[in-house]
Amino acid sequence: MSKAATGREEELKSVTVDATGVYYRELNHRVRELVDEGYREIILDGVNGQRYIGDGLVDDVTIIINGVAGNDLGAFMDGPTVIVNDNAQDGVANTMNSGKIVVRGHAGDVLGYGMRGGKVFVTGDVGYRVGIHMKSYKEQVPVIVAGGRAGDFFGEYMAGGVMVLLGLGEEPPLTGDYLGTGMHGGNIFLRGPVFEDQLGKEVRQFPLDEEDRCFLEGLLEEFAADAGMDLSGVKTDEFSKLSPFSHRPYGNMYCY
Amino acid sequence: MAGSMVTSEFLVEVDHQRCRRCKRCILNCGFGVFDFQNMTTADSSKCVACHRCVVFCPEEAITITRNPLAFKEHPSWEVDRRKAIWKQAQSSGMILTGMGNDLPWLNVFDHLLIDACQVTNPSIDPLREPMELKTFLGRKPDRLEVSADNGGFRLQTEVGNNVELAVPIMFSGMSYGSVSLNVHKSLAIAAEKLGTVMNTGEGGLHPELTPYTDHIIVQCASGRFGVHSDYLNAGVAVEIKIGQGAKPGIGGHLPGEKIGREVSGTRMIPVGTDALSPAPHHDIYSIEDLRQLIYALKEATGYKPVSVKIATVHNVAAIASGIARAGADIIYLDGFRGGTGASPAVIRDHVGIPVEIAIAVVDKQLRSEGIRNLVSIIAAGGIRSSADVAKAIALGADAVGVGTAALIALGCRLCQKCYTGNCSWGIATQRPELTDRLDPDWGAERLVNLINAWSLELKEVLGALGVNAVESLRGNRERLRALGLDSTTMDILDVKPAGR
Numbered sequence: 001m002s003k004a005a006t007g008r009e010e011e012l013k014s015v016t017v018d019a020t021g022v023y024y025r026e027l028n029h030r031v032r033e034l035v036d037e038g039y040r041e042i043i044l045d046g047v048n049g050q051r052y053i054g055d056g057l058v059d060d061v062t063i064i065i066n067g068v069a070g071n072d073l074g075a076f077m078d079g080p081t082v083i084v085n086d087n088a089q090d091g092v093a094n095t096m097n098s099g100k101i102v103v104r105g106h107a108g109d110v111l112g113y114g115m116r117g118g119k120v121f122v123t124g125d126v127g128y129r130v131g132i133h134m135k136s137y138k139e140q141v142p143v144i145v146a147g148g149r150a151g152d153f154f155g156e157y158m159a160g161g162v163m164v165l166l167g168l169g170e171e172p173p174l175t176g177d178y179l180g181t182g183m184h185g186g187n188i189f190l191r192g193p194v195f196e197d198q199l200g201k202e203v204r205q206f207p208l209d210e211e212d213r214c215f216l217e218g219l220l221e222e223f224a225a226d227a228g229m230d231l232s233g234v235k236t237d238e239f240s241k242l243s244p245f246s247h248r249p250y251g252n253m254y255c256y
Numbered sequence: 257m258a259g260s261m262v263t264s265e266f267l268v269e270v271d272h273q274r275c276r277r278c279k280r281c282i283l284n285c286g287f288g289v290f291d292f293q294n295m296t297t298a299d300s301s302k303c304v305a306c307h308r309c310v311v312f313c314p315e316e317a318i319t320i321t322r323n324p325l326a327f328k329e330h331p332s333w334e335v336d337r338r339k340a341i342w343k344q345a346q347s348s349g350m351i352l353t354g355m356g357n358d359l360p361w362l363n364v365f366d367h368l369l370i371d372a373c374q375v376t377n378p379s380i381d382p383l384r385e386p387m388e389l390k391t392f393l394g395r396k397p398d399r400l401e402v403s404a405d406n407g408g409f410r411l412q413t414e415v416g417n418n419v420e421l422a423v424p425i426m427f428s429g430m431s432y433g434s435v436s437l438n439v440h441k442s443l444a445i446a447a448e449k450l451g452t453v454m455n456t457g458e459g460g461l462h463p464e465l466t467p468y469t470d471h472i473i474v475q476c477a478s479g480r481f482g483v484h485s486d487y488l489n490a491g492v493a494v495e496i497k498i499g500q501g502a503k504p505g506i507g508g509h510l511p512g513e514k515i516g517r518e519v520s521g522t523r524m525i526p527v528g529t530d531a532l533s534p535a536p537h538h539d540i541y542s543i544e545d546l547r548q549l550i551y552a553l554k555e556a557t558g559y560k561p562v563s564v565k566i567a568t569v570h571n572v573a574a575i576a577s578g579i580a581r582a583g584a585d586i587i588y589l590d591g592f593r594g595g596t597g598a599s600p601a602v603i604r605d606h607v608g609i610p611v612e613i614a615i616a617v618v619d620k621q622l623r624s625e626g627i628r629n630l631v632s633i634i635a636a637g638g639i640r641s642s643a644d645v646a647k648a649i650a651l652g653a654d655a656v657g658v659g660t661a662a663l664i665a666l667g668c669r670l671c672q673k674c675y676t677g678n679c680s681w682g683i684a685t686q687r688p689e690l691t692d693r694l695d696p697d698w699g700a701e702r703l704v705n706l707i708n709a710w711s712l713e714l715k716e717v718l719g720a721l722g723v724n725a726v727e728s729l730r731g732n733r734e735r736l737r738a739l740g741l742d743s744t745t746m747d748i749l750d751v752k753p754a755g756r
Contacts, residue, residue, distance in 0.1 A: 028555055051548070056485045056556025071548055072539075076556045078485045091539055094552065095476075097484040110539045114480030116524055132538045133479060137524040157534055159525065185529060248530050250509055254600070255349030256676070 015039045020046030024070065028052055035059050049089065054082050054099075071108075074101050077118070083226075090127065093120045098140065102226045106148070115142040115161065122146040123227045128176070129153040134186060136160030145223045152176030155242075156200070159185040164219065166234060167191045173198055180242050184249050188242040189216060191234065202249045203242045212241060261342040266305045267321050268298035274317035281309040281318060286680035286690050287673075304671040308680035340601075351601040354674030354684065356502055356593045356638065356660055359605045363593075364612035364741070365644045369754055371735040373722035380724055382715035388725035389711060391655050393493075393632040394418035394561040394585040416585070417561050419473070419492050421655060422451025423711050424726050425645060427703075428590075428636050428659035429475050429495065429565065431457030433510050433519045433531065434597030434674065435663075436691040437464065439683055442666060442699025444468035449704050455657070458497055458508075458533060460522030461487055473563065476553065478507060479533035481523040485556060493586065494553045495563040496546070498537065501594025501637035504567030504608045508533040509598070514677055514686050547582035554583075561585035568592060568614035568637070569607075573621035580622060580631045588657065589614045591637030595660040597684055598675035611637045612651060616749045619652025619731055642713035651749065652731040665706045666699050 015034055019027050027050050034042050040061050044053070047067030054063055054074040062081040065073075069084045075094035082101045090108035093101050098117040109127035112120055117140030125148035132153065134142050142161035147168045154175040155163050163186070167174040172192040180188055181200025189212070194205060208216075213236040224231040268289055270281075275296050282290040289302045290309065303320060310318050327335050340351050373379040380387070394417060401412040427443045440462060443454035448471045455473045456465075460482020465472060469490045476483050477497035488494055499505065510519075510531035520527040540546050550562045563586035564579045566572070576587050591611025596604060615635045622628040635648040636657030648656050664670065667681040674684035682693035718726065721735055729735065737754040738746045746753060 025555075052552055052555040055552055056488065058485050072552045075552045076483070076485050076488060091548070091552075094539055095480045095483050113539050114483070116480075116484070129538050133532075133534060135525055137520075137526065156538070157532060159529065159532070182532070182534075184532065185526070248512055250530065250532065251511070253349055254352040254675075255343045255347035256352055256673075 012041050013039045014041035014043065016043040016045060018046055019044045019050060019067070020048070022050070024050040024052055028055065031063065032057075035061050047086075054080055054101075068105075069103075074099065077101075087124075088122075092122075093118070093144075096120075096142070100226075104227065107146070109151070112142065112144045112163075115144070116140055117142050119143045119222075120145070121223050121226050122148075123229065124148045126150045129156060131155045131158055131161070131163045133157040133159060134161040134163070136186065143219065145219060147223075147227065147229065150175045153178045153181065155180045155183055155186070155188050157182040157184075158188070158244075159183075161186045162189070162215075162219075163187075164189045164216070164239075165191065166231075168229075168234075179203070180244070182249065183242075183244040184246065185244060187212070189239045190242070191238050192240065194240040194242065199242070202244050202246065204245050206241050206243050208236065208239060208241050213237075260346065262339050263325055264300040264303070264323050266300060266303045267323050268300045268303045268309075269319050269321070270296045270298055271315075271317040271319070272296070274315040276315055276317075278314065280312050280314065284308045284312045284680060286678035286685065286687070287676070288678075304673045306669045306671040306673075306680050352598055352675050353601040353604055354596060354598055354672045355670055356595045357605050358672065361592075361610070363638070364610055364745070364749070365638070365640075365647050367739055367741045368612075368647050368749075368751065369737045369739055370643070370646060370650070370717060370721070371737070372720040377722050379722050380719040382712075382719040385719075386724060387715040387718055388727070389423045389714065391421045391424040391632075391726060392418040393421065393563075393634070393654060395631065396629040398629065417493075417559060419453060419561055419586075420451075421453065423707060424649060424653075424655035424714075425450075425707055425710060426452050426473075426634065426655060426657050427454040427662055428594075428657035429455035429457040429473075429497065430595075430597075430659055430663075431459030431475075431481075431510075432462055432522050433457075433459040433514055433686070435684055436682055436686060436694060437462055437518065438691055438694040438696050438699065439663070439666065440465060441696035442694065442703060443662065444472060445696060445700035446703035446707070447471035449700065450707050452707070453492060455495060456491070458482075459510075459519065459531075460524065461490055462518070462522050466490070475565075476549075477533055478535070478537045479531060481525065481531060481533075484524070488553060488557050489560075491560075493561040493563055494557060495565055495586075495588065496537070496549060496553070496584075497565045498540070498546075499565065499567035499569075499590065500596060501567045501590030501592050501608060501611070502596030502604045503599040504569050504592075504603070505535060506600070506603055507535040511677075516686055519686060543578040543582050546579065546584075550583045563588050563634070565590060567594075567607075568609050568611055570609060572609065572614045573617040576618040576631075576633075577621050577625055577627070580627050584631055586632045586634060587618065588634040588636065589618060589653075590657075591635070594637030595663070596674075611635050611639075612648070613745075613748060615648055615651040615653050616733070616751075620750060623731075642710040642717070645710060645714055646717045646729065647736065649726060649729050650732050650736050651751075652733075654730060661706070662703055665702045666694060 049070040051070035058078040069088040072091040078097040087105035088107040092111045095114040103122040106124035126146045128151035145164040180203035447454040458477035472491040474491040564584040565588035592608030632654040635653035679685040
């Protein structure tokens with residue numbers, strides 16, 4: 001949520017920018033200027049597909065996007081919070097290091113590619129190849145939660161972090177094929193059953209342990225608050241957990 | 257049955273009359289060839305002919321010879337082919353190898369001759385006259401507008417960021433992880449002294465390289481290892497690595513054994529996990545997608561130059577045109593002789609095309625489209641000498657990248673066993689007792705010496721050609737002639753045969 005909701009309203013320097021028809025380069029340049037000027041909440045009205053919003057930003061700011069965010073939203077981002085009050089296009093959180101992106105709508109393909117930390121919450125569906133090569137490092141554990149369903153290659157090459165699909169109002173399967181293929185770290189939680197023929201050959205289903213349930217409960221609470229949704233009907237015992245059974249899936253392919 | 261049918265490639269012999277049992281060979285060999293049981297013994301099957309023991313034996317008591325074991329000769333079943341089959345029949349694995357393509361393909365550089373001035377126009381003596389090697393990498397404007405200013409002129413056109421090189425030679429991307437930190441430091445110190453750049457490869461940037469970031473290009477590859485906002489902003493340019501000459505079209509697997517604490521830190525992944533680089537960037541499935549990543553990087557770095565590195569493959573000219581139009585500032589062409597820390601031999605030896613051909617067709621294509629000024633071309637993958645540098649530039653490159661040559665300067669013997677992590681010279685290893693062997697200041701001095709030597713030679717070549725700047729050689733194929741190339745290849749290179 002924006003910092004305004006956390007009780008720091010009085011110290012928050014907020015500004016609204018009309019992004020209608022503004023070229024992305026100018027818009028992002030303006031955002032950087034405002035950050036440098038000390039604004040800590042930047043509201044962008046009339047956004048309609050402008051790319052790279054929040055790209056490479058490292059400051060403690062909140063950007064609220066009213067409209068459809070364009071490709072590579074929050075790419076290489078390291079710290080800011082971004083709220084999108086509509087859909088987001090492809091490449092959300094590309095190689096993001098930390099921060100939070102909340103999309104109150106659907107998001108496109110390749111969301112969270114190479115993401116190393118921070119959180120991405122999408123209330124609706126996500127596209128193909130979501131969470132590819134997500135990785136955790138030290139205390140950084142990237143998290144993606146989507147309220148709807150996902151396409152093929154969900155969690156491909158995943159090396160760390162957590163991905164959750166809620167499938168609200170959906171029937172399983174919640175993802176396409178090649179689920180977790182090449183996965184060698186991290187965990188995927190899907191609400192409802194998972195079909196074996198969807199799985200990549202490097203992952204298996206494991207039962208949720210107490211730590212998983214505890215983690216999921218906290219995560220769902222945070223998601224519900226940010227998304228403005230009631231998730232009281234979602235129980236942690238409905239989830240399937242997928243994990244890789246080897247951290248070295250390709251260790252025995254070579255001879256010398 | 258015998259454990260392996262594969263016989264030793266080399267034989268190690270210790271002259272026990274000369275050996276004074278100092279055991280230096282045991283300490284120096286990274287592959288565990290030597291042992292001591294009353295006297296120094298050697299297990300030839302482990303020897304890779306890296307010569308570390310030979311160089312460090314104070315008594316010259318060690319000799320390494322190629323195993324003379326006779327095989328029934330067969331023209332299409334060379335011994336190495338038979339050995340590969342034995343290994344694969346035993347293991348069911350892909351043959352893994354290191355360094356560059358070692359099959360005897362035609363080397364086009366060795367069939368090109370450089371012109372010189374005689375009588376009708378004077379050559380230049382570079383020892384007494386200025387000779388300019390400085391090169392700027394990056395986008396050049398379509399036209400320059402100048403205005404009169406106080407009796408002088410003032411440039412009105414805004415020229416974008418360029419990378420300035422004092423010599424048209426840079427160090428190629430080799431990741432920390434595949435090579436040791438001391439190699440990275442040697443390259444960085446040398447790059448600073450030479451006024452050129454080194455490239456991080458895809459393993460991130462170690463904090464100890466921070467003083468040299470004005471001479472570092474940082475790489476963003478498909479695994480996105482160590483890529484974050486500060487990293488992208490640290491160097492003078494960012495390189496998107498699409499492909500590598502030694503392994504076009506495939507990803508990389510740095511085995512978990514090499515991901516110790518330090519490598520884990522720069523790659524930003526946990527200790528001991530395999531670092532898997534996907535074959536493609538999964539956010540790039542088209543030229544439009546490439547454009548998107550190029551501009552994402554530009555937005556994140558305040559519009560630093562972006563280089564795109566590709567392996568030279570069959571359709572390289574059209575691909576390069578797309579890269580130029582996608583907004584890249586530099587195209588880095590890595591030929592099929594380029595090195596690697598580890599690649600399946602089938603890919604290294606059989607995929608891609610020589611960089612010589614690629615330079616020529618890319619330069620020609622970009623010129624024909626009127627977009628040559630949008631990008632600089634770096635040629636790499638098999639640059640072995642100043643002659644290769646001169647020929648690459650004459651074919652159309654702006655500068656060259658050297659990797660293997662730099663490692664040879666640091667002691668590499670081309671044993672091609674980089675993937676084992678046992679490099680006795682402390683280059684392609686993370687074992688601390690081995691990496692300590694390479695002193696970065698010593699390494700940097702050797703690299704500086706090498707590039708300075710090549711620069712002197714390059715100036716001599718330019719002087720002989722009667723030009724006083726590397727700029728005058730760039731793309732100047734009229735100053736090259738081919739000897740022993742077929743007419744189609746000469747047509748592709750746009751080079752005349754010797755005598756015409």
